[in-house]
Amino acid sequence: MGEKVRLSGKEKSELWFEGLVTLVLLLMLNFALFVLLKQMIATNPTLQDTIWSVKNVLTFGQNKAHLWSWRNVFVGAMIVLDLMVLYWRLIRRYRQMQMRHVIAELHYIADGHLDHRVRLAVNTDLQKVINSINALVDSTVNSMEEERKIEQSKDELITNVSHDIRTPLTSIIGYLGLIEDRQYRSTDELLKYTHTAYLKAKQMKVLVEDLFEYTKVRQTTTPLNTSTFNMVAMLEQLAASFELEGEKKGMVFVVSGSPDPLMMNADTEKLGRVFNNLIANALKYGKGGQHIYLNAEKVGSEVVVKVSNDGPQIPNDALNQLFDRFYRVEESRSQETGGTGLGLAIAQSIVTLHGGYIYAESSPALTSFVLHLPLKVGTTLTRTPQVPSNQAE
Ligand code: ATP
Ligand code: MG
Numbered sequence: 001m002g003e004k005v006r007l008s009g010k011e012k013s014e015l016w017f018e019g020l021v022t023l024v025l026l027l028m029l030n031f032a033l034f035v036l037l038k039q040m041i042a043t044n045p046t047l048q049d050t051i052w053s054v055k056n057v058l059t060f061g062q063n064k065a066h067l068w069s070w071r072n073v074f075v076g077a078m079i080v081l082d083l084m085v086l087y088w089r090l091i092r093r094y095r096q097m098q099m100r101h102v103i104a105e106l107h108y109i110a111d112g113h114l115d116h117r118v119r120l121a122v123n124t125d126l127q128k129v130i131n132s133i134n135a136l137v138d139s140t141v142n143s144m145e146e147e148r149k150i151e152q153s154k155d156e157l158i159t160n161v162s163h164d165i166r167t168p169l170t171s172i173i174g175y176l177g178l179i180e181d182r183q184y185r186s187t188d189e190l191l192k193y194t195h196t197a198y199l200k201a202k203q204m205k206v207l208v209e210d211l212f213e214y215t216k217v218r219q220t221t222t223p224l225n226t227s228t229f230n231m232v233a234m235l236e237q238l239a240a241s242f243e244l245e246g247e248k249k250g251m252v253f254v255v256s257g258s259p260d261p262l263m264m265n266a267d268t269e270k271l272g273r274v275f276n277n278l279i280a281n282a283l284k285y286g287k288g289g290q291h292i293y294l295n296a297e298k299v300g301s302e303v304v305v306k307v308s309n310d311g312p313q314i315p316n317d318a319l320n321q322l323f324d325r326f327y328r329v330e331e332s333r334s335q336e337t338g339g340t341g342l343g344l345a346i347a348q349s350i351v352t353l354h355g356g357y358i359y360a361e362s363s364p365a366l367t368s369f370v371l372h373l374p375l376k377v378g379t380t381l382t383r384t385p386q387v388p389s390n391q392a393e
Pocket of ligand 1 (some may be wrong): 130210281339340342345
């Protein structure tokens with residue numbers, strides 16, 4: 001997969017030189033050994049006898065004895081040995097050069113070229129090191145990227161919060177300024193000003209509380225206070241508590257579930273907050289609709305809960321952004337619905353804390369928020385990709 005280390009001209013001549021020097025040294029050593037051996041054999045009759053008998057054994061007494069003269073054997077052995085030493089020296093030097101190339105590439109990465117990877121094909125051990133280093137660089141780059149995203153989202157959060165706090169604060173200061181300067185004509189007008197300032201201050205409080213809630217549930221270490229309960233009963237209770245508000249808007253609740261009771265394990269207080277927001281949204285944004293459907297079903301080891309309303313359709317391109325903090329569909333911004341756009345972000349964090357996931361589907365007939373929760377907290381569910389209902393049409 002990697003490319004071979006390409007040696008520079010200088011390195012190639014270094015290798016040639018190394019080979020040549022080694023060869024000369026070896027030949028000198030061979031010659032010295034040859035002279036020494038010759039001397040020893042000439043002056044030692046016992047050694048001559050031994051050589052003679054070894055030769056006889058090796059050639060089975062045939063007349064090829066001259067082939068096995070000690071000189072031939074010596075030269076043969078030396079050629080083999082020399083070649084081995086030469087190969088060992090050259091391969092060692094070549095590996096050193098490979099290492100030098102790898103180190104140069106590492107320096108290049110360390111100098112800030114984090115998108116660069118070592119792509120050299122080298123001997124197995126060094127290859128393992130290179131692979132680990134590449135993996136290390138990958139994970140470092142990933143965590144840096146993650147860090148950058150977190151930093152960026154923090155900046156966005158601060159910008160959004162300051163913007164959302166400044167708007168009501170400006171009107172509070174404006175109205176209080178009018179009162180301070182006695183620029184009101186009657187007690188009624190004074191009361192109107194204080195009332196507006198009061199409403200704006202309350203709006204700010206909701207924002208700050210939502211933010212606090214959001215940052216709290218965003219922390220994955222937030223403990224869940226789990227218990228076993230009947231999800232269908234929970235939905236019925238929620239419907240009952242919103243019934244009056246629904247009646248005012250001409251909406252009725254339809255609760256269904258299977259099996260009933262549907263026993264599961266989760267943090268009821270936190271899930272209650274999720275459903276409160278989903279139902280409040282259905283009431284707030286479901287203008288023109290007449291029904292709010294709450295449905296829970298057990299599917300394998302999951303519980304799928306749907307909160308649907310037959311109000312206006314959410315535009316397709318907004319569906320995935322709904323869960324971004326501070327995101328509000330354009331129409332909701334202009335309306336006086338007074339939300340901060342944190343409700344669904346909080347809902348998503350709570351569902352994630354439970355190991356589940358949430359998404360929205362919207363068609364002209366029905367808008368649904370679908371929660372997938374594990375029957376028991378401790379398992380994490382992954383969403384299988386699917387086409388949103390209004391895309392399928
Ligand atoms: P908050 O809940 O923080 O008070 P919010 O209701 O505006 O403010 P979310 O609950 O996060 O914020 O909802 C985000 C946006 O999603 C809403 O502003 C609205 O535009 C859209 N939305 C949510 N639920 C529905 C729904 N049932 N039908 C149509 N639009 C919806
Ligand atoms: Mg909301």
